[in-house]
Amino acid sequence: MEDNWKEPESVLPDKDDGKAWKLIENLAEGALKEQRRARRWGIFFKLLTFTWLFATIGIFYSAFRVDVSALENPDGHTALVDIGGVIADGNDASADIIVGGLRAAFEDPGTRGVILRINSPGGSPVQAGYIYDEIRRLRGKYPETPLYSVIMDIGASGGYYVAAAADEIYADKASLVGSIGVVSSGFGFVEAIDKLGITRRTYTAGEYKAFNDPFQPVDEEATARWQESLDSIHNQFVNAVKTGRGDRLADDEVIFSGMVWTGENAVRLGLVDGLGSAGYVAREVVGNETIVDFTARLSPLEKFARDLGVGFTGAMIKTLGLEGVTLR
Structure with a gap:
């Protein structure tokens, strides 16, 4: 029985094609930077939310608390x-x-x-x-x-x-x-x-x-x-x-x-x-x-x-x- 299997062709450009590899590297680097930027903004908004929450609790506490020292x-x-x-x-x-x-x-x-x-x-x-x-x-x-x-x-x-x-x-x-x-x-x-x-x-x-x-x-x-x-x-x-x-x-x-x-x-x-x-x-x-x-x-x-x-x-x-x- 004849073997018809063929090795799949690579989707990557040839190693000698420098421009194509440079483009892929730039795209990968841009995606990585975007992920880092999104992570930093996520951390920023989480900190902002927790700061607002604790500030609100502090305001309510100071409004309703009794002066213990007195x-x-x-x-x-x-x-x-x-x-x-x-x-x-x-x-x-x-x-x-x-x-x-x-x-x-x-x-x-x-x-x-x-x-x-x-x-x-x-x-x-x-x-x-x-x-x-x-x-x-x-x-x-x-x-x-x-x-x-x-x-x-x-x-x-x-x-x-x-x-x-x-x-x-x-x-x-x-x-x-x-x-x-x-x-x-x-x-x-x-x-x-x-x-x-x-x-x-x-x-x-x-x-x-x-x-x-x-x-x-x-x-x-x-x-x-x-x-x-x-x-x-x-x-x-x-x-x-x-x-x-x-x-x-x-x-x-x-x-x-x-x-x-x-x-x-x-x-x-x-x-x-x-x-x-x-x-x-x-x-x-x-x-x-x-x-x-x-x-x-x-x-x-x-x-x-x-x-x-x-x-x-x-x-x-x-x-x-x-x-x-x-x-x-």
Whole structure:
């Protein structure tokens, strides 16, 4: 049998073809350089990513950490808890967040006094009531640890509701203080839709379910019942202030009219005990100017989840017409 096998022809150029071999060498060298360049860029971007990651972690750590050196101070410290913004569920000034900070402050063995620094125009009467009640409970559990409220720009309505639970209240002479009242507001478009020839169709189960519908005439009986609820919440507010302030309040019913006062006038009315900042209170009243911040703060992921849930809930409340009352 004849052997038809032939040795395959080489794809490489002949050794005598110098130009072809030079071209191959240049191509190989270029490919090698490209690989090295790609490897260097890969290492660079990896280092950049890790640097960004560690920097981010460092920022979050420095934002949320407690000053350990201050906690180890043998003379103790003044604990600080901030209430900033509207007091409402889902906000940074929600009862859960504020109460968590207060508990940590009172439970710390180095705490010589607690400052509740307030900068709030008010908010939910329920949330403010939760914080007020917890302050009273903690003061009973830790009677040797005083709590002082310090009002910054504003401590009105629900903000003052919370402040009233403290042993003493301090403010700046220009702070806005008070606004002891309750409000529930809305709009009426009955005449407007009549002129436009629009008919409102609302179907309810429950006689007063849609009593606050802005497109329907005012129901006098339902309005009277709603006013009773507002008066009840206002009385709760007034009683909380009277319990907290006692005989320090001036004998003047205008205090509970919903009017707001400057810190200077609030001292005269007994709503505030003195003028001063958080630093002043720590140094001159508590007697320990080392301040440690115990304000509880959410992580960025927790804030994102909270905002997402609050946005959905708020949209549903508006859709269903279930807006509540506000202390302000």
